[in-house]
Amino acid sequence: MRETLMMACVADFSGRLRGKGIPVSGRHERFGKGLGWTPTNIQITCFDTISDSPFGSFGDVVMKPDAETEIDVDLGDAVPREHLVLSDIHQGDGTVWPFCIRSACKAALADLEAEAGLTLFSTFEHEFMFKSEADAGFAYSLRGFRKRKAFGELFVDALVQAGMKPDTFLREYGDRQFEITVDPEAGIRSADQAVLLRELAHACADTMGEEVTFTPLSAPDGIGNGVHIHLSFRDREGRPATYDPAMPANMTAKAGAFVAGILKYLNEFVAIAAPSAISYRRLTPHRWSAAYNNLGDRDREAAVRICSLSAQTEEGKAKQFNVEFRPTDAAASPYFAIAALVRAGLQGIREGLSVPEPTREDLSLLSAEALAGRGIARLPESLGEALDNLAASETVRGWFPPGLIDVYVAHKRGELASLEGKTEDEIFAAYARAY
Ligand code: GLU
Numbered sequence: 001m002r003e004t005l006m007m008a009c010v011a012d013f014s015g016r017l018r019g020k021g022i023p024v025s026g027r028h029e030r031f032g033k034g035l036g037w038t039p040t041n042i043q044i045t046c047f048d049t050i051s052d053s054p055f056g057s058f059g060d061v062v063m064k065p066d067a068e069t070e071i072d073v074d075l076g077d078a079v080p081r082e083h084l085v086l087s088d089i090h091q092g093d094g095t096v097w098p099f100c101i102r103s104a105c106k107a108a109l110a111d112l113e114a115e116a117g118l119t120l121f122s123t124f125e126h127e128f129m130f131k132s133e134a135d136a137g138f139a140y141s142l143r144g145f146r147k148r149k150a151f152g153e154l155f156v157d158a159l160v161q162a163g164m165k166p167d168t169f170l171r172e173y174g175d176r177q178f179e180i181t182v183d184p185e186a187g188i189r190s191a192d193q194a195v196l197l198r199e200l201a202h203a204c205a206d207t208m209g210e211e212v213t214f215t216p217l218s219a220p221d222g223i224g225n226g227v228h229i230h231l232s233f234r235d236r237e238g239r240p241a242t243y244d245p246a247m248p249a250n251m252t253a254k255a256g257a258f259v260a261g262i263l264k265y266l267n268e269f270v271a272i273a274a275p276s277a278i279s280y281r282r283l284t285p286h287r288w289s290a291a292y293n294n295l296g297d298r299d300r301e302a303a304v305r306i307c308s309l310s311a312q313t314e315e316g317k318a319k320q321f322n323v324e325f326r327p328t329d330a331a332a333s334p335y336f337a338i339a340a341l342v343r344a345g346l347q348g349i350r351e352g353l354s355v356p357e358p359t360r361e362d363l364s365l366l367s368a369e370a371l372a373g374r375g376i377a378r379l380p381e382s383l384g385e386a387l388d389n390l391a392a393s394e395t396v397r398g399w400f401p402p403g404l405i406d407v408y409v410a411h412k413r414g415e416l417a418s419l420e421g422k423t424e425d426e427i428f429a430a431y432a433r434a435y
C-alpha cells in the first residue's frame with residue numbers, strides 16, 4: 001500500500017483550518033502524542049499577516065487531534081481524498097491551552113448543561129457564491145440549480161461521507177449564490193460540522209476547477225452571504241425544551257431568557273460573530289441580514305428570528321421550534337460564535353431575563369428614541385466600533401479565560417490595520433479570496 005497524507009488541523013480565530021500533514025498509517029499514534037504548535041499562530045490573520053502577539057517567538061503548545069472528528073472523503077478518482085482531523089490545543093502538561101477556542105466552546109456548552117440543564121442543538125445555514133461568470137436572473141430557479149447540480153451532488157455526497165445530514169441545497173437569491181443546510185447536532189459537533197462544511201465546499205469546487213467564496217458580502221452593493229445559526233434545546237431527559245405555547249413568544253422560560261441574554265449583550269460581543277471589516281456593510285437595514293438587537297417573529301431582518309412551524313401537533317411543534325441568530329457570517333469561527341452565544345444566553349438565564357417582545361415592523365423607520373424606549377439599539381456600524389464595545393465589556397471578558405478577549409481584539413485590530421490604504425474594491429476582493 002502506498003503511504004497517503006492527512007492533515008491534523010486547528011480552526012483559528014478566522015474559522016479557517018491550519019495545521020500539519022501527517023502520514024495516514026501512523027495517525028493513531030500521532031493522535032495520542034499530538035503535534036507541536038506555536039502560540040503566536042493564533043495571531044495569523046485571514047490575510048496571513050501576524051497581529052500583535054503576547055507570545056512573540058516564545059513557547060510551544062500541542063495540537064491534540066480529536067479522533068471523533070476524523071473525516072476521509074472520496075471526491076473522485078482524479079483527486080486525493082479529503083482526509084483530516086480537527087484538534088484542540090493543549091499545553092505541555094496536558095491541560096487545555098486557555099486560548100483554544102474549540103475548548104472554550106466546549107466549556108460554555110458544559111456550563112449550560114450543568115447550570116441550566118440544557119443541551120444546545122444547533123446548525124449553521126450557509127450562503128456562498130461561485131466566483132465564475134455572472135448568472136443573475138436565476139434566483140431559486142430550476143435553471144440556476146441545474147447549472148450547479150453536479151457541484152451540488154459532489155458536495156452533498158461529501159457532507160454525507162463526513163457524517164452530516166444535508167437538508168437542502170438551493171440556488172439563493174444573489175448572483176451565483178447558493179445555500180446549503182444540514183440537520184442540527186448537539187453540542188460541539190455542530191460547530192465542527194460548520195468548519196468542515198466550509199472546507200468541503202472549497203474542496204469540491206477545487207475538484208471541479210471552480211472557486212467558491214463564503215465572504216460576508218461580495219461587493220458594496222452586492223447580496224450578503226449570511227450564516228444563520230439555528231438554536232434549540234433539549235433537557236436532561238432528552239425532551240425538547242425550547243417551545244411553550246403558554247409563554248410569551250412561545251418560548252420556555254429558559255429559552256426566552258437565553259434569547260434575551262443574546263440580545264442584551266449582542267452589541268458587546270458582535271465583533272466575535274461578525275468579525276470582518278466588511279461584515280458591517282452586510283448588517284444594514286433592508287439586506288435581509290440584521291441591523292438591530294431585536295427578536296423578530298418570522299422576520300428575516302431580525303437579529304434573532306422565531307422560525308415558523310409546519311408541524312400540526314403540539315409534540316411536533318415542540319420538536320421543530322427553533323430560533324435563528326442572523327448577524328453572523330463565515331468570517332467568524334463557529335466555535336467562538338457558539339461559545340459567545342451560549343455564554344450570553346447563560347448570562348440571560350442567570351439574570352432571569354424575560355423574553356423581549358418580538359418586533360413586527362421595519363425598525364429603520366423608527367427614531368433612535370422610539371427604539372431606545374423599546375430597549376432596541378442599532379448594531380455597531382463598523383468592526384472598529386464593535387471591537388471597541390468588546391474591549392470595553394467586562395461581562396464578555398468574564399465569559400472567557402483571562403487574556404483571550406484581549407488577544408482576539410489585537411488580532412482583529414491587526415487585520416484592520418493590514419487593510420489601511422487599500423481601496424474598497426481591494427478590501428472586498430481580499431475577503432472574497434480569504435473566505
Ligand atoms: N443573504 C441574506 C443574509 O445576508 C439572507 C437571506 C435569507 O434570509 O436567506 O443574511
Ligand code: MG
Nearest residue numbers: 127172179226
Ligand atoms: Mg438564505
